[in-house]
Amino acid sequence: MASHFANDLPPHLLMWQRVREYAVPPSMIETATARHAAGDWAGACAAARVDADLDLRAVRDRHGTELTSRLRADLRRLAPDLLRWHMPRIAPDGRLRPGLTIPLAQYGGYGDRPSVQLVVRTPPARADAGQRMSLSLWEGPGDSTWGHHPHPHPDRRFRLDLHRHLWDRTRSGELARRCGSPDQDSPWAKGSWAAEAELLLRAERRPRGAFTVRLGARGRAVLELVAPDDSHVPTFRPLPYDLPPQEAAALPVLPEAAARLLPDLELLRSGLITVGRLHPLVAEALTAVGSPAQGPAPAGPAPEPHDPHRVRCRGETHRIALRDGALTAIDHHPAELRREELLVALGGPALPCLRAIDAVHRNPEALPAVRERLGHGDVSGALAVVEGLLGPAAMLRDGPLRQELESAAARRVDHGLFRAGLVAVHPAATAQRPRLDRHTPAALRSKRGSRPRPRTGLL
Template structure:
């Protein structure tokens, strides 16, 4: 993704760069010129030429689920405002939205619109992140500012040498190094924070600290020291970032939400540059009108934490991130992203009292057993007999039951993780290396169930040619077509599955039909399929889902009407 997006961006094709980074474009630049003038359109196009969609994706908020990360759903990230300064509150706004559902495709949508701008600008909750003053996170002209914004100095980032090598513990400051060395000062303050010396850490950062627990009627009790010690705050940068936001938003109070019982309240001791920043804990229900600090402004840079701990090599970071943080790092020519898949290594299987070496080849297992013996074991399994050792691996791989060797579980996890992140080339590379495409994950999903997360044009014919079952159901009883309709699969994918022979008359164990799920998910783009299901399969499914779909549609209409009249 990074390599392709970079090549298109450097060639001046910002739209192709977005496509490579799986960012859909929801506007036409020519319409901006027609509606807001040539100067505004020129400013927009200038930003788009320097827009780095893969870098934006790299920095977006994520959460950990099942041992790997996904984009936080339902977020809007504001990037830039356009028009004369006096007109900007009503001018076009460039922004990105993350997927609406965590299970769906990890695609982003880039918008440039006027409608709803006031809602975004006035939002105080966590769903809108204002990055208009954080261009280093998405604009190629400003990426060098990342080192300063994370607490680094002119020549290096905190906790690392200029080439990205982590500093040993004995190389870190043991006393306040003073303000002349920003990186060392960041290290000093961060270590105080990590060691639980909260008052000293906040004081060194010039921030007053109130450690009294928040006054709340809730049963939930908060230990201020534990909460603050466990928060990855970028303390040395908190004051300058706060002042930047305060000037932009015209506010003197901001909050950092932490849990159900408390948020960190930041406010100035007095208005103006003479005021010092103060931090305290407050119950979230008393801060409903206090705007949130975007995570990118208050959190330590995760990339630096990973490099510092040795979990990620500097060269494995996004090239623009690595170049900004580590000015002496030798980077290979051309953009390079995370590593591609390695050819699956052979693995050992305990079979009949011996260790056998088994490997993937041509979509199947190569094992040290004669073909006649393998046919006999397959016949035994077909008749319901028990198979063990090497012969038990294949059915366990192609089902959600049975035990897989540890190495094979890791290979399966890597395959589905690449699918979840839209890495179609990586999935195809693993299939080219001989991996069996009939794999199922722990939830019983096949590669066909994961097509809504990928660019399916090349992968769908490949797995169908291998004999994949279009009617295979996962543990929830849902077919690949049902999953695509329910979890945000594109219309082209749905049409391709139907053209390949997928049944439109399937019903999940709860009695929900495709027509029901299309209506409940408000998939207007699949109205053709909903109508076809109702025509060809009248009365299909449980009636209660039809009633629920009608209620959902009514609520949507009422919400829309209220928003229109507000």
């Protein structure tokens, strides 16, 4: 891709391009699909790095057989890899939006109990190693099962119970008519807001009326769904009067999945992705109603150097290649290499071949790809890249590559502690803050009072 073309693209599209390349690798889709075909929904969740915190026997004892049957049917229809594909993400790295509880389906409570919801949760940012998600039940306001989660209650803005086509493989074909118009320049799917708002208000058991749409991190639009009568298609318009902030906050919120255009359509229109690189269910849904408009085909990756690599060493061209599971200079005798390595250990100069091997071990050209895979939790993919470069028998040396792998391993411990409930709050939350009184300098008081609340970038 030409550099000037890439610089003209919005940053969120470049982020989504990296997400589509690394966040849901083809190996995950293939494994999850194979396990689902075998009837193993739990195995499919494990392949998509989704922890199933569900005990169907306990659910049957608490809520009855009917609710359990509906839950089991939804679990069998669940495509966890498709769910991961459509999960909300944050800038700039495109990781899962942390600390969310997203409802997937709602079930009536047993007896006089409140409604039960199937939810998927994302861990807080401090424990997001592996980018794992968890599947569980939310049994009402008194449910304290996930008390250590920062936001255990279902989120009104990020909800997928009204968008089953984003996780239910039997309804994925609805994506084409509910993803917005692909020929608009705005990332907002305003053409479908009226229809989606009607579904929202119907689910909230409200007549046609006011609702809100979150426009980014701070913006909000208060709209009204209107129609002359039930025989006319409803439309929306800005609310003709201002509401107090408390009343506006209590209005139904149009889900983010309905408010925004599907990122895949924007990527196709910009030429940053092809249909063949989409999730199979997404590609099938978008091509079933006609081929979506595509921009110029993205430039392929730079051609990788062929094996063996070639290095100028002592006035000659020498080869470096994988032999016996490790990267080695094949034009040097093993005894000579051992002598040269000993000379380097004693402080002497290294051969160009050995310098090239050392550079690949410490800071290879593929380090950004390894870092992206580790950031999205694809440890096996990152290790496959490393083994392809250095060989399975290589010993990592100190440098950026080893630091990235060690950091990823250490962060998995934080996620395990969070899952076990051993770290209920962030350590910084328990730190003692200095008390403000009349002896506090005025400059410090004004600085503490005017500190803005940090916000996570919204896509």
